[in-house]
Amino acid sequence: xxxxxxxxxxxxxxxxxxxxxxxxxxxxxxxxxxxxxxxxxxxxxxxxxxxxxxxxxxxxxxxxxxxxxxxxxxxxxxxxxxxxxxxxxxxxxxxxxxxxxxxxxxxxxxxxxxxxxxxxxxxxxxxxxxxxxxxxxxxxxxxxxxxxxxxxxxxxxxxxxxxxxxxxxxxxxxxxxxxxxxxxxxxxxxxxxxxxxxxxxxxxxxxxxxxxxxxxxxxxxxxxxxxxxxxxxxxxxxxxxxxxxxxxxxxxxxxxxxxxxxxxxxxxxxxxxxxxxxxx
Numbered sequence: 001x002x003x004x005x006x007x008x009x010x011x012x013x014x015x016x017x018x019x020x021x022x023x024x025x026x027x028x029x030x031x032x033x034x035x036x037x038x039x040x041x042x043x044x045x046x047x048x049x050x051x052x053x054x055x056x057x058x059x060x061x062x063x064x065x066x067x068x069x070x071x072x073x074x075x076x077x078x079x080x081x082x083x084x085x086x087x088x089x090x091x092x093x094x095x096x097x098x099x100x101x102x103x104x105x106x107x108x109x110x111x112x113x114x115x116x117x118x119x120x121x122x123x124x125x126x127x128x129x130x131x132x133x134x135x136x137x138x139x140x141x142x143x144x145x146x147x148x149x150x151x152x153x154x155x156x157x158x159x160x161x162x163x164x165x166x167x168x169x170x171x172x173x174x175x176x177x178x179x180x181x182x183x184x185x186x187x188x189x190x191x192x193x194x195x196x197x198x199x200x201x202x203x204x205x206x207x208x209x210x211x212x213x214x215x216x217x218x219x220x221x222x223x224x225x226x227x228x229x230x231x232x233x234x235x236x237x238x239x240x241x242x243x244x245x246x247x248x249x250x251x252x253x254x255x256x257x258x259x260x261x262x263x264x265x266x267x268x269x270x271x272x273x274x275x276x277x278x279x280x
Contacts, residue, residue, distance in 0.1 A: 068134075
């Protein structure tokens with residue numbers, strides 16, 4: 001049978017963008033969904049976001065580096081050595097108070113990579129590399145050998161993490177795809193960075209195993225997303241507004257985060273939140 005698969009990655013708590021993507025995918029008669037990880041944070045989406053993705057019954061659902069970082073915080077392995085880590089811990093606190101315990105447990109048990117065969121085509125699916133969810137080695141300007149490693153022995157390799165839509169080939173000619181970020185698109189090129197539509201890709205595999213790839217970009221209501229963030233009292237709201245309007249994150253802006261953390265006493269709040277976990 002013919003398969004038309006919507007490939008999603010890096011929603012990052014942006015349910016408004018996801019809803020727009022799903023409406024577009026439905027119009028395009030998608031038959032399955034693959035999700036490559038990083039479902040939550042820094043956006044406000046939590047339990048309803050999880051339920052929305054689960055309702056699709058995606059045949060692939062991976063976790064990414066943000067899920068693994070969230071779990072590190074929740075298992076007492078997180079650090080508070082710099083303002084960025086306080087930022088991540090405070091957002092984790094927000095998430096776990098808005099997500100059911102059962103869904104949290106499901107989230108952090110999902111794999112970071114898997115292999116799927118569709119009509120004779122083998123797909124290597126990962127958030128980043130198959131053996132680890134983080135790193136910069138699959139950014140578009142990195143070495144060819146990194147992409148060859150990702151492809152392995154698969155016909156097609158698909159990954160997320162970099163938030164950029166990519167199609168290239170391995171040294172052997174295997175196809176390598178990144179669908180971009182559904183909730184937080186990025187480009188180092190200013191004209192493309194200004195286009196903050198939600199990204200995803202559709203794979204069409206016919207009965208003979210012939211593959212077509214469509215990169216999609218979907219408009220969504222950014223002001224509605226920000227209204228949700230305000231209503232949910234999302235921590236670091238000003239930074240999220242900046243992110244949604246420009247595409248630029250503040251995750252590693254240590255000076256800015258230090259000021260916001262101090263102004264809101266987030267360090268004390270996070271210490272109290274983590275204390276039982278560290279004592280345990």
